[in-house]
Amino acid sequence: xxxxxxxxxxxxxxxxxxxxxxxxxxxxxxxxxxxxxxxxxxxxxxxxxxxxxxxxxxxxxxxxxxxxxxxxxxxxxxxxxxxxxxxxxxxxxxxxxxx
Amino acid sequence: xxxxxxxxxxxxxxxxxxxxxxxxxxxxxxxxxxxxxxxxxxxxxxxxxxxxxxxxxxxxxxxxxxxxxxxxxxxxxxxxxxxxxxxxxxxxxxxxxxxxxxxxxxxxxxxxxxxxxxxxxxxxxxxxxxxxxxxxxxxxxxxxxxxxxxxxxxxxxxxxxxxxxxxxxxxxxxxxxxxxxxxxxxxxxxxxxxxxxxxxxxxxxxxxxxxxxxxxxxxxxxxxxxxxxxxxxxxxxxxxxxxxxxxxxxxxxxxxxxxxxxxxxxxxxxxxxxxxxxxxxx
Numbered sequence: 171x172x173x174x175x176x177x178x179x180x181x182x183x184x185x186x187x188x189x190x191x192x193x194x195x196x197x198x199x200x201x202x203x204x205x206x207x208x209x210x211x212x213x214x215x216x217x218x219x220x221x222x223x224x225x226x227x228x229x230x231x232x233x234x235x236x237x238x239x240x241x242x243x244x245x246x247x248x249x250x251x252x253x254x255x256x257x258x259x260x261x262x263x264x265x266x267x268x269x
Numbered sequence: 270x271x272x273x274x275x276x277x278x279x280x281x282x283x284x285x286x287x288x289x290x291x292x293x294x295x296x297x298x299x300x301x302x303x304x305x306x307x308x309x310x311x312x313x314x315x316x317x318x319x320x321x322x323x324x325x326x327x328x329x330x331x332x333x334x335x336x337x338x339x340x341x342x343x344x345x346x347x348x349x350x351x352x353x354x355x356x357x358x359x360x361x362x363x364x365x366x367x368x369x370x371x372x373x374x375x376x377x378x379x380x381x382x383x384x385x386x387x388x389x390x391x392x393x394x395x396x397x398x399x400x401x402x403x404x405x406x407x408x409x410x411x412x413x414x415x416x417x418x419x420x421x422x423x424x425x426x427x428x429x430x431x432x433x434x435x436x437x438x439x440x441x442x443x444x445x446x447x448x449x450x451x452x453x454x455x456x457x458x459x460x461x462x463x464x465x466x467x468x469x470x471x472x473x474x475x476x477x478x479x480x481x482x483x484x485x486x487x488x489x490x491x492x493x494x495x496x497x498x499x500x501x502x503x504x505x506x507x508x509x510x511x512x513x514x515x516x517x518x519x520x521x522x523x524x525x526x527x528x529x530x531x532x533x534x535x536x537x538x539x540x541x542x543x544x545x546x547x548x549x550x551x
Binding site: 189191192193195207211236266268 | 355388
């Protein structure tokens with residue numbers, strides 16, 4: 171029982187107990203902005219972000235202080251990935267990104 | 270045959286009686302400033318349609334002309350309309366377009382607007398219409414109204430205390446409540462709780478036809494008038510909780526809690542309104 175309690179405390183004390191969320195939009199000037207966050211409102215500042223095109227990383231960076239990132243829009247289909255660790259990756263497809 | 274006639278007469282009498290009753294109770298139902306958009310929990314950023322209508326959301330027996338004055342035929346324009354997202358305030362007054370909104374019994378002057386809810390998080394919409402002259406009471410009503418929409422599920426601004434003259438600050442996210450869940454809020458005036466505030470609660474009992482700016486069929490019938498406008502009170506700390514028994518939109522209006530008490534030399538009820546949406550579990 172003690173072990174279970176300790177485990178719970180450990181889990182809820184970390185951002186990984188919460189859902190990772192990302193939303194992206196097209197700025198209309200050939201750039202895309204993606205905003206990252208967590209379901210409890212914690213900052214996503216410093217979280218790894220990359221863009222996949224044909225399964226290759228074509229851009230990699232970290233979320234800014236405001237938990238967002240802007241990058242040049244690749245040609246064709248791509249995927250934006252918010253990577254907050256194992257089991258906390260959010261993939262947004264280019265077809266779902268609108269102005 | 271005789272019996273049949275008697276039944277006919279008595280049903281006519283009942284009808285006449287209920288018409289009279291309807292006449293008597295008109296005006297007794299609560300006025301609610303609507304700041305309506307059909308979905309408050311958006312999966313991703315999009316441009317949303319809004320309707321700003323001053324009506325009685327349950328009974329829909331009278332749609333008011335927003336900004337009506339006692340000393341002029343001209344309607345006064347909206348005083349303030351803005352949105353807050355991630356602490357940034359954006360003025361939306363110029364997005365308001367005058368429309369005629371048609372309820373079940375009459376039409377009233379209202380507004381329509383669009384808003385690009387692009388960024389993630391909460392978008393707190395605040396509408397402060399001009400005081401409305403209620404002829405039956407020879408007094409003015411001004412309902413400072415808050416509707417909160419969320420993009421993608423990250424909480425950012427929903428619990429902000431904006432220090433408004435009349436305000437309901439939510440303690441529950443107003444866009445993330447299941448049908449049967451409850452909503453808790455605090456009634457405030459300029460950031461200070463209002464103990465034992467009187468609050469009216471109404472269910473938006475009609476479809477809102479956004480294309481034609483009119484209301485549709487009623488969803489439910491009230492067993493008695495106390496269910497049309499439900500009166501509740503805040504506790505000593507201005508806090509209240511209400512369980513939402515049905516999916517849809519619920520309006521809360523804390524009456525006369527605002528700091529302004531008169532307008533143009535007449536009594537003013539400056540109310541705080543918040544809209545809350547319960548989603549069906551399916």
